[in-house]
Amino acid sequence: MTARPTVLLCDDSRALRMLAAGQLDEAGFEVVGEAGNGLEAVERYRELRPDLVLLDLVMPELDGRQALVRILEHDPAARVVILSSLGAQGDIAECLRLGARSYLQKPIDPDAMERVLRQVVA
Amino acid sequence: MAAKLLGQFLLERGVISAPQLLAAIEAQRATNPLLGELALREGWLDEAQVRRIHQRQRVEDRRFGELALEMGLLDQARLDALLELQKAGRRMIGELLVEQGAIDAARLESELAQHRAGQAQARQMFDGLVAHHPLGNLAGNAIELCTRLFPRMFASPCQASAVLSPEELGVWSCVAHVRVEGERPLDIALASNLPTARALTCALLGIAPSRCDEALALDALGETVNVLMGYVMRDLLPDDDAGYRALPPDTSVPLARLAADRERSITVLLETQLGGFVLLLGQPA
Numbered sequence: 290m291t292a293r294p295t296v297l298l299c300d301d302s303r304a305l306r307m308l309a310a311g312q313l314d315e316a317g318f319e320v321v322g323e324a325g326n327g328l329e330a331v332e333r334y335r336e337l338r339p340d341l342v343l344l345d346l347v348m349p350e351l352d353g354r355q356a357l358v359r360i361l362e363h364d365p366a367a368r369v370v371i372l373s374s375l376g377a378q379g380d381i382a383e384c385l386r387l388g389a390r391s392y393l394q395k396p397i398d399p400d401a402m403e404r405v406l407r408q409v410v411a
Numbered sequence: 412m413a414a415k416l417l418g419q420f421l422l423e424r425g426v427i428s429a430p431q432l433l434a435a436i437e438a439q440r441a442t443n444p445l446l447g448e449l450a451l452r453e454g455w456l457d458e459a460q461v462r463r464i465h466q467r468q469r470v471e472d473r474r475f476g477e478l479a480l481e482m483g484l485l486d487q488a489r490l491d492a493l494l495e496l497q498k499a500g501r502r503m504i505g506e507l508l509v510e511q512g513a514i515d516a517a518r519l520e521s522e523l524a525q526h527r528a529g530q531a532q533a534r535q536m537f538d539g540l541v542a543h544h545p546l547g548n549l550a551g552n553a554i555e556l557c558t559r560l561f562p563r564m565f566a567s568p569c570q571a572s573a574v575l576s577p578e579e580l581g582v583w584s585c586v587a588h589v590r591v592e593g594e595r596p597l598d599i600a601l602a603s604n605l606p607t608a609r610a611l612t613c614a615l616l617g618i619a620p621s622r623c624d625e626a627l628a629l630d631a632l633g634e635t636v637n638v639l640m641g642y643v644m645r646d647l648l649p650d651d652d653a654g655y656r657a658l659p660p661d662t663s664v665p666l667a668r669l670a671a672d673r674e675r676s677i678t679v680l681l682e683t684q685l686g687g688f689v690l691l692l693g694q695p696a
Contacts, residue, residue, distance in 0.1 A: 394641070399466045
């Protein structure tokens with residue numbers, strides 16, 4: 290594990306990616322790639338093999354749940370944390386059952402994010 | 412009649428010019444610093460710490476001082492000192508306009524009296540319109556959320572000003588709405604003109620205007636309405652985990668279409684120092 294864990298940031302909102310990238314940097318994580326839809330998320334995971342993936346649940350082309358399945362098919366050890374804008378508990382629970390390591394609810398609390406991500410990479 | 416901030420009131424009456432108002436607003440921002448700015452100035456917090464507190468404020472909707480104490484970044488003595496500094500430095504916009512020579516003291520007094528009277532009347536009318544609307548309760552709470560959240564998100568006060576009719580909605584070209592599906596579906600939308608959307612985006616993301624194109628402004632408006640929707644869902648709707656689901660922000664629907672049914676929607680104008688924007692709440696059939 291590198292000193293700064295690497296992160297692939299996947300959300301269709303450019304504004305959110307900008308905000309989250311700053312928060313991740315301050316929390317000691319290195320954003321090595323971004324994706325604006327689920328298909329890109331899967332492709333970039335294959336290219337980059339980051340320590341962590343932050344994956345929005347609702348995205349175009351391929352939604353977060355389907356992207357999660359494909360990432361885990363490719364790499365069962367992938368550490369994926371789901372981002373959700375609302376406590377869509379059913380979807381989140383399903384993603385956790387499918388193998389997501391944790392989830393974060395938007396708006397992202399930077400302290401909660403750091404705690405959750407540190408726990409996932411530990 | 413709409414409730415207005417004093418500066419806007421004076422501008423619209425032709426008492427001051429737009430450059431004079433801008434100069435006063437900038438002077439006010441410089442002399443009415445936020446607690447975070449004061450803590451930086453005193454060397455008691457660094458920029459990263461201030462940013463973390465502001466980010467938590469956006470999420471938790473709590474005061475800066477309270478969070479700083481909880482996070483162990485300030486002690487009570489320093490917080491008290493900062494609050495005193497803030498209070499001592501506070502300047503009113505009217506006072507600054509006089510100081511800058513934009514208006515004389517006697518004229519300011521006279522305008523203030525008219526402004527107060529107008530505010531009271533507008534507030535009464537506004538409260539009446541909101542209270543009697545079928546969505547009045549929800550709207551009132553959502554307005555309160557906006558007035559608490561937006562200063563933290565955009566570093567600008569926010570004040571509800573008027574209830575708009577559908578005929579008045581055409582000018583608000585940047586619209587982002589989120590539909591919440593469930594037993595009682597809900598539409599929540601924010602709308603502004605493009606310059607205001609860009610200004611809000613730059614304030615939210617801390618970026619220069621040159622980095623903010625229209626697409627980013629609309630995107631950020633969508634994220635803002637997403638945040639607002641999250642709070643509305645958590646604070647105001649019945650507790651039913653499985654019952655409600657929010658769709659992603661949609662920037663393709665004109666505001667007038669969302670507000671077409673006046674009984675099932677309410678549109679409220681909110682004023683900030685960055686420009687006006689519209690909050691819409693609707694219950695789709």
